[in-house]
Amino acid sequence: MRYIKYLFLLVLTIVLVILAVANLAPVTVNLLPRGIADFVPFPTSGELPLFLVIFGSLLAGLALGFVWEYLREAKHRSAVTRERRAKASLEREVSNLREKAGEPKNRDDVLAIVDG
Secondary structure (H helix, E strand, C coil), rough: CCHHHHHHHHHHHHHHHHHHCCCCCCCEEECCCHHHHHCCCCCCCCEHHHHHHHHHHHHHHHHHHHHHHHHHHHHHHHHHHHHHHHHHHHHHHHHHHHHHHHHCCCCCHHHHHHHH
């Protein structure tokens, strides 16, 4: 499986390099429409190679997707944290109750049921 992953990464790298070499021509990238850009005191356009625009767009989309997914799963992560805290609290409570009852801490629960 590791070799398949390396083969896939090699093919992906070759495809991306070919795409970059085929799109070296510069293109003008405008950050704002011309009507709005006239009122802004700093330059809002520049020339970049087309492959940088393509790869930048892909990376921006991936970053946006990762952030979106992270925010979407926040409620699940907080629920897991609450459950872990509740579990730890209940384990402490059981341990305290066993100490009050005089049972040893490492006594097996199955043996306690059989004895009971």
